[in-house]
Amino acid sequence: MALAGATEGRLAIIAGSGKLPLFLAEAAREAGENPFILRLKNEADPIWDDFDSAVVGVGDMSGLSALFQKHKISRVVMSGAVKKRPSLGEIHVNWKSILKLPMALRTLLAGGDDAVLKMVISLIEAQGCHVIGAHEILPDLLATTGPIGGIVPSSDDWRDIERAADAAETLGRLDVGQGAVCVGGRIVALEGVEGTDAMLARVARLRGEGRISQRRKGVLVKLCKPQQDIRADLPAVGISTVENARAAGLAGIAVEAGRALVIEREAMVAAANAAGMFVIGIDRGLKGAGE
Incomplete structure (x- = not known):
């Protein structure tokens, strides 16, 4: 049985390091999904040969949005560890997120991890995607x-x-x-x-x-x-x-x-x-x- 919302568009997993993203991808596949893996540059582990995937920079919202559109992604789950925040030069925004840029820069410079993650969620949802939790895919975790x-x-x-x-x-x-x-x-x-x-x-x-x-x-x-x-x-x-x-x-x-x-x-x-x-x-x- 597919996950709730599976008919609304493809599921993407933004993957940092560690095994959790792979567990989620396998669980989503077993539930009838065809998850697309967005491997964070210099963060994700090399474990994705069996899945459709692409590399994206941690601060590249423009590249992320293009991949969302290309692969008809409507739902996103964020998982895995991210060791390094993007530098200012690594931040690339598109018109959908340009108004949030000042807030994003302030958060990256002075915010804690939770503030940064909330900011990232808001930027992703500005692209028209719905962010869901890892526990919604694999509640047994x-x-x-x-x-x-x-x-x-x-x-x-x-x-x-x-x-x-x-x-x-x-x-x-x-x-x-x-x-x-x-x-x-x-x-x-x-x-x-x-x-x-x-x-x-x-x-x-x-x-x-x-x-x-x-x-x-x-x-x-x-x-x-x-x-x-x-x-x-x-x-x-x-x-x-x-x-x-x-x-x-x-x-x-x-x-x-x-x-x-x-x-x-x-x-x-x-x-x-x-x-x-x-x-x-x-x-x-x-x-x-x-x-």
Whole structure:
């Protein structure tokens, strides 16, 4: 059965790095779609031989619009990581987006990631396309409430989860990042522009230097930003998150149920179980659920 809206025009997947764009493309194909892949220049992984695709610059709205028209695209999903914002010289707009150019430039220079993504969504929709979320194509990716693996948090872990969740929520409101690490009730790391994996590497380094307790494990919490448009950049965890959290000495990972993506769930759960770590979906409306 085709996805809702499949008769309205072709689906395009704007692909950054990582495996998520491929999972979405395969799911869309299984649902009867013929997705067209817009591979972001210097970002997308070379995994698209089995799909119709084209390369487009991150800031090339003119080129993007031309591809939308050529391939009769009406719906767009944005997925995958983008490491670098376009420079001013890489921004190319067409008449449909020219009025938004001053706003776009201000956002690129001073806005956080969520502000940038909202700006990109508005530019895409100015071309006449409808932006949809990754979870609309592959809803099974969404984290569910409760343990995702075979291990559950201890009472100490729950206290760390609550404190890290409060920190991650505050961080999100500032449009800075989505993750926080708490060890023994102490916030030891907040996610910035470097991303989750780099933050966890920093925690591992600090622990090795004795700056973080060797006795207490701690947790990673990732939350959707309170003001975030959930059609783009939902928090995601996967095998690499588990591996990096293990290297950082953490007891486990908590993500926001219904507003975070779990990539390669079975393999991730197997890795977490093997490492003796929990992965759990939490509902921010149910604070203290683990007590």
